[in-house]
Amino acid sequence: MTFTTLAAPTAYAGTPRRGPVTRLLEDERWLAMLLLLPTLALLGLFIAYPFVEGVRLSVTDAKVGVPGQFVGLQNFERIWNDDIFHVAVWNTCVYTAVATVFKLALGLWLALLLNHHFKGKAFTRAFILLPFIIPTVLSTLAWKWMFDPTFSVINWMLFRLGVIHSRINWLGDPHLALISVIIVNVWRGVPFYAIALLAGLQTISPELHEAAAIDGARAWQRFRHVTWPLLLPVTLVIVLFSVIQTFADFQLVYVLTGGGPANATQLFATYAYQLGIGTGLLSQGATISLAVFPVLLLVVIVQLLYIRQVETH
Amino acid sequence: MVRIDRRRLLKLSGAGAVAASAGGGLAAILASGRAPAYAQTTSIHWVRWSDFVPASDKLLREKIVPEGEKVLGMKIRFETINANDIQARVTSAIQSGNGPDIIMALNNWPQLYATSLADVSDVTDEIGKAHGGYYDMCKAVGIYQGKWIGVPWAIGGGLVAYRKSWLAEVGYEKFPVTWDQWHDAGKKLKANGHPIGQTLGHTFGDAPGFWYPYLWSWGGKEVEADGKTVVLNTKETVESVKFAIALWNDCCDPGGLAWDDSSNNRAFLAGTISLTNNGASIYLEAKKKPDSYLTESGKPMKDDISHAPIGTGAAGHFALPGPFIDMVMGYSKNQKAAKDFLRWIHTKPVFEEWFTSQQGYTDGATRYWEEDPVWDIDPVLKPFRDLPNSGRLMGYAGPPSQQAAEVQTKYIIVDMYAKAVQGMKPEDSVKWAHEELVKVYA
Numbered sequence: 124m125t126f127t128t129l130a131a132p133t134a135y136a137g138t139p140r141r142g143p144v145t146r147l148l149e150d151e152r153w154l155a156m157l158l159l160l161p162t163l164a165l166l167g168l169f170i171a172y173p174f175v176e177g178v179r180l181s182v183t184d185a186k187v188g189v190p191g192q193f194v195g196l197q198n199f200e201r202i203w204n205d206d207i208f209h210v211a212v213w214n215t216c217v218y219t220a221v222a223t224v225f226k227l228a229l230g231l232w233l234a235l236l237l238n239h240h241f242k243g244k245a246f247t248r249a250f251i252l253l254p255f256i257i258p259t260v261l262s263t264l265a266w267k268w269m270f271d272p273t274f275s276v277i278n279w280m281l282f283r284l285g286v287i288h289s290r291i292n293w294l295g296d297p298h299l300a301l302i303s304v305i306i307v308n309v310w311r312g313v314p315f316y317a318i319a320l321l322a323g324l325q326t327i328s329p330e331l332h333e334a335a336a337i338d339g340a341r342a343w344q345r346f347r348h349v350t351w352p353l354l355l356p357v358t359l360v361i362v363l364f365s366v367i368q369t370f371a372d373f374q375l376v377y378v379l380t381g382g383g384p385a386n387a388t389q390l391f392a393t394y395a396y397q398l399g400i401g402t403g404l405l406s407q408g409a410t411i412s413l414a415v416f417p418v419l420l421l422v423v424i425v426q427l428l429y430i431r432q433v434e435t436h
Numbered sequence: 437m438v439r440i441d442r443r444r445l446l447k448l449s450g451a452g453a454v455a456a457s458a459g460g461g462l463a464a465i466l467a468s469g470r471a472p473a474y475a476q477t478t479s480i481h482w483v484r485w486s487d488f489v490p491a492s493d494k495l496l497r498e499k500i501v502p503e504g505e506k507v508l509g510m511k512i513r514f515e516t517i518n519a520n521d522i523q524a525r526v527t528s529a530i531q532s533g534n535g536p537d538i539i540m541a542l543n544n545w546p547q548l549y550a551t552s553l554a555d556v557s558d559v560t561d562e563i564g565k566a567h568g569g570y571y572d573m574c575k576a577v578g579i580y581q582g583k584w585i586g587v588p589w590a591i592g593g594g595l596v597a598y599r600k601s602w603l604a605e606v607g608y609e610k611f612p613v614t615w616d617q618w619h620d621a622g623k624k625l626k627a628n629g630h631p632i633g634q635t636l637g638h639t640f641g642d643a644p645g646f647w648y649p650y651l652w653s654w655g656g657k658e659v660e661a662d663g664k665t666v667v668l669n670t671k672e673t674v675e676s677v678k679f680a681i682a683l684w685n686d687c688c689d690p691g692g693l694a695w696d697d698s699s700n701n702r703a704f705l706a707g708t709i710s711l712t713n714n715g716a717s718i719y720l721e722a723k724k725k726p727d728s729y730l731t732e733s734g735k736p737m738k739d740d741i742s743h744a745p746i747g748t749g750a751a752g753h754f755a756l757p758g759p760f761i762d763m764v765m766g767y768s769k770n771q772k773a774a775k776d777f778l779r780w781i782h783t784k785p786v787f788e789e790w791f792t793s794q795q796g797y798t799d800g801a802t803r804y805w806e807e808d809p810v811w812d813i814d815p816v817l818k819p820f821r822d823l824p825n826s827g828r829l830m831g832y833a834g835p836p837s838q839q840a841a842e843v844q845t846k847y848i849i850v851d852m853y854a855k856a857v858q859g860m861k862p863e864d865s866v867k868w869a870h871e872e873l874v875k876v877y878a
Contacts, residue, residue, distance in 0.1 A: 186838075188530045188552030188766075206872065207846060272691020273703045295637075295693030297858060383638030383847065384693040385854035400524050401845035403548040403838065405531075 180409035187403035198410035208411065210386045211394040214301060215415075218390060219369045222308040226365060227358070229309065230316020235346075237317065238324045248318070255314040263378040266307045270294050270379070294380055297387035304376050304388050308369060316361060323357035324350070355433050363426045367419055391415050478773045479511040481536040482762075485519040488717040492793040500786060508780055510773050520640065529765060537768040538778070541586060541761045542640075543577070543844070544829060544836035550580040554764040554771045556778070560584040563782045567802035571824045574759045574801045577836055586761035587778045588801030590791075593757030593823040594645045595743040597704060597718045598711035601731065602630045611744035615653070615679060618747045622687025625710045632688045633709030635695035636854040641758075642697050643850045644830065646713040646746065648756045651676055651849060652828060653749030658843060658873060663834030666877050669870035672750070677853060677862040684857040693854060705729050705737070713746055716797045716817055723814075743819045745826070757827040759801065796820050839877050848872045 147153050181198055185191030202208045269276050270293035278290040293303045335345045373392035382389035399408020487493045493516055501514045529535025530552045564570050574588040606624035622632045635642045654676035659666050689709055700712040719741050722729040726736035745753050764774045792810050796817030811821045831840025852869035856862050
């Protein structure tokens with residue numbers, strides 16, 4: 124019996140030799156890591172680094188140009204006893220809560236209207252985005268003119284219509300000032316809600332509505348039992364983004380009132396700016412900014428858990 | 437064929453270029469990383485606020501800076517930004533160690549950034565000697581641990597701009613001097629539909645510009661001269677707050693609680709208020725456009741405007757002028773060029789051109805400018821000349837320290853009055869402000 128020695132299979136002459144890098148990239152784990160690297164670098168540079176730097180600053184007595192020494196939780200103790208900080212916390216919570224409720228309600232209403240077919244639909248959809256597109260500082264300056272104690276066009280109009288007999292001190296009265304900044308925030312935020320919710324509405328199959336209508340469901344019942352449950356996950360994500368943005372709002376209040384009168388519109392961000400930039404106390408500014416973090420973290424965790432629960436069901 | 441590599445080529449070309457450059461040729465130039473002197477242009481970057489007198493910015497941009505470039509052989513990048521944005525710019529520049537070479541500072545800002553600024557004592561010594569010496573307030577803000585940390589440029593400040601005819605209508609041919617006279621005149625003015633216009637909002641210039649001197653005029657002060665002992669909660673301060681409530685309710689435009697630094701300018705020029713504490717910008721604007729700003733009788737408003745100091749209280753009358761100081765940044769690699777430029781621009785003929793363009797909006801930083809002919813051009817602006825002499829700085833009776841800046845940035849003194857006019861008991865608003873000051877100065 125002859126044995127034919129089976130030679131080891133030789134590589135096909137035409138196949139190029141694979142280098143170590145190619146071999147490494149053929150491993151999906153390494154390839155995935157490589158593809159993730161740019162994102163990781165961006166996140167690290169623009170999110171992780173500033174956050175870590177913020178934490179570092181908050182436990183030092185750093186000032187502009189002075190690195191500072193480690194002081195533990197002294198800055199947190201200081202802001203805990205700071206009356207203006209307490210006012211800023213309260214204002215920020217009221218500002219965020221009221222603005223979010225109104226933005227959601229008006230945004231949903233607008234989205235439902237825009238979801239209907241009507242003449243000039245595309246134009247209207249583009250038009251309502253304007254408040255969101257215009258740079259905040261510019262639109263806020265326009266609002267500042269409209270709320271101007273002396274030259275307010277709103278006062279002029281109400282006066283002409285006979286609604287008021289003396290001018291309304293929109294930004295000078297502490298309660299009205301907070302209401303005014305909330306109005307501007309709602310005006311600016313509604314388009315974002317409307318367009319995002321409209322996108323959500325358009326993913327809902329019309330057949331579901333038709334089926335419900337055939338079963339005798341009226342408009343409100345169709346909204347309550349068909350539209351709303353299907354729109355809820357999208358809504359929660361939008362609210363999550365909005366709460367984070369509103370909580371950290373700065374430009375609007377900075378331009379309209381600078382936090383005044385007598386801190387009636389002072390928010391976390393404006394107060395952090397006042398201390399960090401206006402006084403050069405970087406550590407205290409960072410501490411105030413960081414004080415927002417646990418609150419926002421809690422909001423995010425609760426909302427994400429709720430979203431998961433909604434999606435599971 | 438002889439192969440000439442890159443190094444060899446550089447050496448050869450360097451040897452050939454010796455005649456052209458004593459510095460050792462291309463190789464040396466490359467090694468030094470600098471262009472040869474004849475090809476090299478030093479460049480400096482100067483940041484200032486957007487001036488309330490636009491003609492002065494125009495003059496700097498179109499004439500003085502180009503002239504400086506020619507005389508000094510350097511490139512000068514001149515940039516103007518909103519005054520409210522300067523501190524953000526300074527902070528980012530210092531923290532990153534990169535940015536403009538010279539930045540204009542207002543109030544006591546140089547003290548906030550003292551350790552990050554270059555020593556410019558050599559320049560200020562020269563200018564000070566040549567120009568009759570700096571005012572004390574420039575020294576208080578510009579000197580840190582015995583060294584000058586900025587070159588004082590000028591001093592800005594406010595006086596009360598008022599409508600002569602409206603004051604005369606209520607029996608005040610001469611502007612009211614005491615606070616009681618202010619109250620009397622203000623009540624009548626408001627009844628006539630021409631209230632006093634004064635901001636009580638969070639705005640950097642006009643709000644502290646009135647309420648700090650108001651406090652001082654009653655004998656109130658933040659701290660003792662040691663700069664530590666808070667003494668705000670006194671009978672004098674409480675009296676000042678009580679009077680402020682009456683003054684506000686009886687005499688002032690309530691919209692002032694929301695005013696920024698430009699609101700009173702607009703209100704005055706629109707004829708809705710009779711008097712306001714401000715820089716000379718209201719008058720200068722009315723003067724620039726005599727056909728646009730008219731009185732109710734159709735005459736140019738400029739002829740009906742005059743200036744006076746704010747009221748006098750038991751302790752006297754004061755002002756809060758703000759020194760403008762050019763800071764040469766510590767990180768700058770062009771400190772020498774920056775100093776040369778400042779030295780040049782402060783020479784009398786050059787600076788005089790700018791000073792004249794201000795028409796009296798600012799005072800000089802040195803006493804020499806008190807005698808400048810600009811003060812004889814327009815008698816309406818002449819009262820601004822004496823502002824530095826009645827001036828105090830924030831933090832009085834202590835130095836204009838970081839704590840004083842914090843008190844101002846938090847608007848504690850302004851809000852003490854704002855809270856009271858909004859309904860808080862005077863004793864409580866003073867107590868609140870005192871406690872806030874104690875925390876700041878702790």
